[in-house]
Amino acid sequence: MNETLAIYANYALYSAVGVLTLAMIAYAVYLAGAVPAAERDAEAAVEADDAARSARARARAEQVAALAGAPASADPRGASDERSPSTDPPTAADPRGTSDERSGADPERARVGAGIGGALSWLGTGLLLLSLVLRGLSVERAPLGNLFEFSVAGGFFAMLAYCLVPLRRGMHWLGLFVLAPVTLLLWLAGTIWYTEAAELVPSLDSYWLVIHVSIATLATGLSIVGAVLAALFLIRDRASKRSFWAKLPAAPKLERLSYGMNVVAFPMWTFTLIAGAIWARQAWSSYWNWDPKEVWTFVIWVVYAAYLHARVTKNADRRTVAWIALAGFACIVINYTIVNFYFVGQHSYAGVG
Amino acid sequence: MSTRATRRDGVTQPRLGPVGWARWAWRQLTSMRTALFLLLLLAIGAVPGSMFPQRSLDPARTTDWIERHPDAGPVLDRLYAFDVYSSPWFSAIYLLLFTSLVGCIVPRTITLARQLRARPPRAPRRLQRLEAHDAFVVADEDLPAVLDDAASTLRRKRFRIARHDETTISAESGYLKEVGNLLFHGSLVTLIVGMAIGHLYGWRADIVVPEGESFVSTVTRYDTWAPGPLVDGEDLTPFALTVEKMTASFEEDQAGQIGMPRAFSAEVRYADRLGGATQPAHVAVNEPLELDDATVFLLGNGYAPVVTVKDRDGQVIYSGATAFLAQDGSYRSTGAIKVGAAQPKQLGLVGLFLPTAVIDDTQGPISVFPDLRNPALAMSVYEGELYPKGSAQSVFSIDTDTMEPVAPDDGSEDIARIWLQPGETKDLPGGRGTVTFDRVDRFAGFAVRDDPGKELVLGSSVVALLGLIASLVIRGRRVFVRVVPAGDGRSVVHLGGMAKGEDDRLSRVVTDLADELSQRSAPAER
Numbered sequence: 029m030n031e032t033l034a035i036y037a038n039y040a041l042y043s044a045v046g047v048l049t050l051a052m053i054a055y056a057v058y059l060a061g062a063v064p065a066a067e068r069d070a071e072a073a074v075e076a077d078d079a080a081r082s083a084r085a086r087a088r089a090e091q092v093a094a095l096a097g098a099p100a101s102a103d104p105r106g107a108s109d110e111r112s113p114s115t116d117p118p119t120a121a122d123p124r125g126t127s128d129e130r131s132g133a134d135p136e137r138a139r140v141g142a143g144i145g146g147a148l149s150w151l152g153t154g155l156l157l158l159s160l161v162l163r164g165l166s167v168e169r170a171p172l173g174n175l176f177e178f179s180v181a182g183g184f185f186a187m188l189a190y191c192l193v194p195l196r197r198g199m200h201w202l203g204l205f206v207l208a209p210v211t212l213l214l215w216l217a218g219t220i221w222y223t224e225a226a227e228l229v230p231s232l233d234s235y236w237l238v239i240h241v242s243i244a245t246l247a248t249g250l251s252i253v254g255a256v257l258a259a260l261f262l263i264r265d266r267a268s269k270r271s272f273w274a275k276l277p278a279a280p281k282l283e284r285l286s287y288g289m290n291v292v293a294f295p296m297w298t299f300t301l302i303a304g305a306i307w308a309r310q311a312w313s314s315y316w317n318w319d320p321k322e323v324w325t326f327v328i329w330v331v332y333a334a335y336l337h338a339r340v341t342k343n344a345d346r347r348t349v350a351w352i353a354l355a356g357f358a359c360i361v362i363n364y365t366i367v368n369f370y371f372v373g374q375h376s377y378a379g380v381g
Numbered sequence: 382m383s384t385r386a387t388r389r390d391g392v393t394q395p396r397l398g399p400v401g402w403a404r405w406a407w408r409q410l411t412s413m414r415t416a417l418f419l420l421l422l423l424a425i426g427a428v429p430g431s432m433f434p435q436r437s438l439d440p441a442r443t444t445d446w447i448e449r450h451p452d453a454g455p456v457l458d459r460l461y462a463f464d465v466y467s468s469p470w471f472s473a474i475y476l477l478l479f480t481s482l483v484g485c486i487v488p489r490t491i492t493l494a495r496q497l498r499a500r501p502p503r504a505p506r507r508l509q510r511l512e513a514h515d516a517f518v519v520a521d522e523d524l525p526a527v528l529d530d531a532a533s534t535l536r537r538k539r540f541r542i543a544r545h546d547e548t549t550i551s552a553e554s555g556y557l558k559e560v561g562n563l564l565f566h567g568s569l570v571t572l573i574v575g576m577a578i579g580h581l582y583g584w585r586a587d588i589v590v591p592e593g594e595s596f597v598s599t600v601t602r603y604d605t606w607a608p609g610p611l612v613d614g615e616d617l618t619p620f621a622l623t624v625e626k627m628t629a630s631f632e633e634d635q636a637g638q639i640g641m642p643r644a645f646s647a648e649v650r651y652a653d654r655l656g657g658a659t660q661p662a663h664v665a666v667n668e669p670l671e672l673d674d675a676t677v678f679l680l681g682n683g684y685a686p687v688v689t690v691k692d693r694d695g696q697v698i699y700s701g702a703t704a705f706l707a708q709d710g711s712y713r714s715t716g717a718i719k720v721g722a723a724q725p726k727q728l729g730l731v732g733l734f735l736p737t738a739v740i741d742d743t744q745g746p747i748s749v750f751p752d753l754r755n756p757a758l759a760m761s762v763y764e765g766e767l768y769p770k771g772s773a774q775s776v777f778s779i780d781t782d783t784m785e786p787v788a789p790d791d792g793s794e795d796i797a798r799i800w801l802q803p804g805e806t807k808d809l810p811g812g813r814g815t816v817t818f819d820r821v822d823r824f825a826g827f828a829v830r831d832d833p834g835k836e837l838v839l840g841s842s843v844v845a846l847l848g849l850i851a852s853l854v855i856r857g858r859r860v861f862v863r864v865v866p867a868g869d870g871r872s873v874v875h876l877g878g879m880a881k882g883e884d885d886r887l888s889r890v891v892t893d894l895a896d897e898l899s900q901r902s903a904p905a906e907r
């Protein structure tokens with residue numbers, strides 16, 4: 029037990045919250061000035077084939093067209109991209125001019141905002157990692173022993189997921205919406221859920237703690253991003269084309285991104301459940317006890333299984349599917365809050381109250 | 382759901398016979414929509430069990446809850462709110478779900494087996510209509526080479542190839558996705574089977590063993606014995622185990638955490654079979670002792686005061702360690718010392734053991750720390766019949782129906798109380814003899830458990846996880862190639878792709894293939 033290190037860990041956490049708050053401001057500036065099409069173009073550039081490859085595709089299409097006497101489809105990607113039912117017609121021509129006038133957007137300011145937001149996001153993520161490492165060193169174990177500790181870990185994983193995928197692909201529009209819940213989580217952790225650094229009680233003192241809880245927090249982190257995207261999809265899907273939300277990518281794309289996060293999180297939840305059961309047998313003699321925490325992890329898993337089912341069910345409305353994803357996330361929130369504080373069970377490790 | 386479906390086409394539809402109805406019901410039950418519905422229902426159904434105390438887990442708290450809610454308690458009880466996971470309605474949900482699951486797996490397995498034996502299907506007529514499409518122009522004399530190239534490239538990309546005619550290629554990939562998916566769903570079934578085996582053939586027993594004492598695994602020796610419905614207690618393998626030392630440590634320094642448990646462990650010697658060689662072992666929380674036919678878990682610990690009782694003639698009528706059960710985190714423990722050899726009436730000493738005793742003005746005797754800082758025994762004296770009608774009863778309390786309080790020597794109406802610290806001896810009231818508190822040992826609380834289904838459950842879970850990952854990661858795709866002559870000694874090679882489910886890389890796969898093939902077929906052009 030080294031209390032000095034624990035104090036430094038807290039400083040790192042406070043700094044992370046500060047940095048992420050600044051990042052949110054930068055992202056807000058970005059969103060205010062953002063141009064919908066500009067964003068899409070930037071993303072497309074990252075994803076698109078290199079220039080030579082697209083040139084070859086165009087040449088092929090032209091040759092075929094010349095031979096068949098039909099007009100060429102210049103964009104080889106076009107066919108698949110708008111396959112899913114979209115409320116927005118495909119943005120065929122360059123809509124930059126029109127949207128510029130419409131929203132009074134300032135692409136220059138937006139670009140600066142996005143750059144600052146991205147850099148601060150990485151910095152905040154690094155500070156969270158630092159805080160976790162210092163806390164771990166101070167208590168000489170994995171810093172995953174109570175609600176405070178795994179909130180910080182969950183926040184870190186959510187930020188890491190955001191930085192590694194959307195941010196690297198230039199999806200700055202997502203920043204504000206991921207940072208807001210993460211910062212809230214960290215703030216709750218640092219204030220009302222704060223727990224002094226301490227050793228573990230015997231039943232938690234196991235390497236399964238690291239295996240089980242780290243994957244659970246990682247899954248939680250991904251589910252946060254997945255839920256944010258599902259909510260954005262629901263909003264964007266109903267939003268008018270002139271509204272603020274039109275700055276976000278088209279609804280089907282948001283939905284696909286949300287699925288991408290949830291589909292990675294789901295096997296992790298499955299693993300969490302299995303590892304938890306193995307550990308429960310070691311610690312409590314029985315691999316399944318219907319302990320409230322177990323019940324809710326099971327419920328989360330079943331709801332996300334239902335989500336995956338709904339998504340492949342023919343004719344299922346994508347809005348319903350997104351609502352199921354949000355229900356799954358609501359279960360995660362309940363599991364971390366209400367279940368920890370109010371339901372009596374063997375998982376009495378929240379270390380709060 | 383059912384009524385609406387039949388009413389809508391009730392006019393035109395011929396009457397369904399029983400077989401027709403059964404078939405219709407089966408189709409409904411095994412539909413994806415029903416699976417989805419039942420999954421959500423299962424999630425909702427599991428929730429009440431986390432909100433109300435469950436009888437199987439904590440019977441005392443359940444009874445207490447019902448007593449404190451005289452209105453809602455009995456009603457909820459009738460709805461199985463305290464036995465959710467064995468309730469008829471919860472069982473109905475998961476049985477329906479698993480019937481649906483089996484009804485889903487079987488036909489899909491047959492389909493997959495057929496698919497694996499069949500060749501990929503013929504190419505559609507117009508590949509331009511598929512989700513992904515690309516095309517390029519080749520000279521007719523190059524065609525055979527281009528088609529061969531296409532086939533081998535696709536084969537290299539793990540597609541299965543069929544060439545139904547001269548001008549087309551059909552390719553299909555992603556069989557492993559379906560295999561993984563079926564493994565996942567199938568493992569859920571074997572997992573439930575494993576749980577059922579554990580329930581039917583498994584057993585659980587608890588026993589409290591003070592330091593220095595031994596036990597042999599037989600049904601009668603255990604404090605509690607909970608066998609599965611198909612377990613025969615006679616068949617237990619009677620292993621023997623001795624507790625040599627029990628260690629417990631508690632937080633002593635960290636403010637706010639004082640008294641929190643830190644480590645529990647027991648040094649034991651055991652013999653797999655009665656009379657076999659013994660060997661030492663370390664059993665701790667999170668480190669069970671695995672035996673051939675059972676596993677020993679250290680789940681509890683506490684104090685066992687060693688007490689000697691002598692009668693009026695100085696004869697030892699009782700001597701030994703008696704486990705006292707901890708009631709709170711400070712190990713304020715309750716227990717009963719039963720002196721069956723006392724004459725003319727049997728004696729019972731009932732009371733408290735306090736590891737760090739303090740007399741609190743309002744609460745009376747309490748313990749302020751779980752470790753032995755100032756141990757004390759506080760006991761009341763009863764006499765009468767300890768084991769009325771030979772009935773089984775708790776080792777931690779006495780039956781106050783058949784036991785009378787013994788009055789103290791000062792003649793008051795009260796009950797005689799004795800306060801002892803280690804090494805002290807006090808007189809029993811009425812010249813009944815003496816009681817000595819020799820020392821305190823610790824006891825180990827073991828759960829002994831056998832679950833013959835656990836390997837199947839673990840294996841199924843691991844297969845399920847692997848199958849799930851395969852199912853989610855692998856993509857099912859079909860790619861077709863079709864040559865369309867364009868005259869002039871040239872032809873257009875069309876490439877088309879179809880995906881099973883959503884697939885945002887599909888068009889990329891097709892374009893890349895077109896790119897590769899066209900570059901290789903026409904290096905000289907342009």
Ligand code: HEM
Pocket residue numbers: 332333336337340411412413414416420478481482483485486562566569849852853882
């Ligand atoms: C215990 C209940 C069930 C659970 C936990 C469960 C879970 C899952 C999960 C997590 C997936 C996603 C994997 C994937 O997308 O490949 C999935 C897919 C699937 N499930 Fe289930 N399932 C259950 C019951 C059923 C039942 C009863 C059916 C039959 C109607 C069914 C049919 C399917 C099908 C067809 C897919 C493949 C979807 C696709 O990828 O095309 N499942 N299931």
